[in-house]
Structure formats: structure tokens, C-alpha cells
Amino acid sequence: MQGFIIKLTRAREEDMIVTIIAEENLHTLYRFYGARHSPINLGFKIDFEAEYSIKSSIGRLRDVIHLGFPWIGQYERIRLWQQFIALFHPHLKDSESIGDFYFTLLEDAAQRWKDQNPKRVAIETYVRLLDYEGRLHKELTCFFCDLPIEEDISLIRAFLPAHQHCSHTLSINSKGLEWLYTHASTLFLDDNEVERLWYVLNEGF
Template sequence: MQGYILQIQKIKDEDCIVYILTNSSLVKSYRFYGARHSKITQGYKLDFELEHSMTFLPRLVNTMHLGHRWLINRDKLFLWQQFIRLFYEHLKELNDVEEIYFNVLEECALKLDKQNAKRLFIEAYAKILDAEGRLHNCDFCFLCDYEIGDKVALARGFLPSHEHCMNQNGFDKDEIEEFFKTKKSLNLSDETVNRLYNILLDGF
């Protein structure tokens, strides 16, 4: 099996519970510490096997990290692990998951070596919101239900609102609507990308 390590929880000594996102499930497994066992790291793609138990979690065995060149870039790895944590918080109560989540991570991992991390992640965030039916148009404020003008403020999950309702500066509405439609950040300024990324960090 293959998947991305979303979370590692230490439980005793060096033993831990490891949450791995595959293309169909969020695997919760037990990893015991031993001299012959390689270190595992949050955010890495892992090839692994499970030894099932009648009384406890399946044991994580025969693990191998599947690396990417960008993993040695500390800045990109930091942003990647931030993004990965959002997936854990969003999916942690589930067992079976839609393939979209794994596919989006796979696409990001393959592109991250050559693309800007923040741009890549806000595009991925928009794709997931859209797949979940939660990427709204910018016509009406989610707080007061009145029509939005030329500027749109965005809350967690890119929910649109008036600047005064959110008490924050908005974005150019046409730019945001184009971004929501295309899921491409090419026409967005670096400042806009940074602001959208900060909203992303609030979670799905």
C-alpha cells in the first residue's frame, strides 16, 4: 500500500500511532520502535504493509519512504507539512475517504519541485472545496445575505462576505471569481496569494 503520513502521535517510549491517507481510506496504525525500523516523518509518502490484529490497531510494517527532490528544501517542506496538517484535521474522524484528497496531495507532491508552494496549495484548497460543493460564488455575503459589490472579503473555506461584515480588507471580486472558476493563481499577485494562503491555514 502507499499513502501520505498525515499525523504521528507518540504514545509510549518511541511507539506511535500513525495516520496514513491512501486513495480510499485514512489508515490508523500502530508503529513500535525498534533498532531495525527506519524513522518515519509527517508529510512523507510511504510504501507500507499492515499486520492486522484481532485486539488492537494493525501494525505498520515494511515501510519505505518514497522521496521527492524538494524534501531537502526546508522552506517547501515546512509549507508542505502545514498543508498536510490541514488534511488530518479535516479527515481524522473518517475511515473511508474519497479519492480526491489523495489525488490532490499526489498532484501537489509531483509539482512542488518546480512550482511555488503557496500558489500550488491555494489551488489545491480550491479544488477540494469545489469537490465538496463548498466553493461558493461571490454574489452574496454569507453573513448578511446581501449582495456583494466590487470587493469581497473571504473567511475560512473561502466563504464570501462584505468587508464591513468581516471587518477586514477585501479582494478584487473579479479576480477571486476567476480564481474560483479556473483554480489557477497565475493572474494573482504575490500579496493576494499570501493573503489567500493565510486563510487556507484556518483549515478546510
């Protein structure tokens, strides 16, 4: 099966506990003697086998093959990818059967990562995630004061809307925000707005 590594935790010696978003499930597996096998890293897409035994509460990661992307050698792109994909672990860590949505979402993002601004891809991907989970707040009511927002819209963690004067953060233009929410596209957001939303995204899903 295939999946994306969203967390690596060192165990004893060179062993690793590896958390993977696969095509249907979230897997947490033990990899013995990591230094003696092909290297793996956060964000890698891999083909692998999971071996289970009644003798252990955690499955074993076996037969790992790294499925690379064309941009994997570009430092800035891989750094941003690892920063983005690590956010999935705290969000999904208590899940097991997650369906194919998250794998497909990451697959699409990884394909677009090469040719587009990675921060824009991450923001657009996150909006799709929020929409899928029913957490995309399209009604513009301020999270802080619970009053309607007619102008100077700002977004806080989980892209919750707020008045700029309530959140004391950079505002987002209403046309750009509407387009983002309707089309999962940052087309009408400028670079400063993208930087602001990238910062918000990294506060957690």
C-alpha cells in the same frame, strides 16, 4: 500500498500512532519501536503494509519505505508542505473510506510543489477540494450580512465570501477570484492576495 502521512502521535517510548491518507482509505496504524526503523515524518509519502489482528483495535504499520520528492531537502518547501498537509487530519479524522480523491489531490500537489510557489499550489489544491465537497461558494453573498457583494470581496475561513467592511480583512480582486474558482488557478492574484488566502487556509478546512 502507498499513502501520505498526515499526523504523527507519540505513544510509549519510541512507538508512534500514524495517520495516513492512502489510495482509498484513511488508515490509523501503530508503529512499534520507531527509532529502530527508517525515519518517518509528517508529510512523507510512503509505501507500507497494514497488518490487522483480533488482539488489537488498531492495525500495525509494517514494511515502510519512504518515497521521496526532489524538494524534500528544501527546508522552506518541506515546512510549508507539513503545515498544509496537517490540515487534512482534523478535516478527515472521522472518515475511513474516502475514495481516491484526496490521495490523488495530494499526489498532484506534491508534484507541483517543486517548481511553483507552494502557497499558490496549496490555495489551488484547496479550491479543488472545496469544489469536490460541494462547499465552493461561487455566489457572492456576504457570510455576515447576507447581502450581495458587488465589490471589495473578502474571503474568510473555508473561503466563504464577505464584504471587506464586514470582515475587516484584505479584499480580493474579482477577476482573480473568478479565475481561481473557475480554473483552480491563482494566476490573477497578486502576492499579497496569495498571502491573505494562505492565512485563511491555515485557519482550517
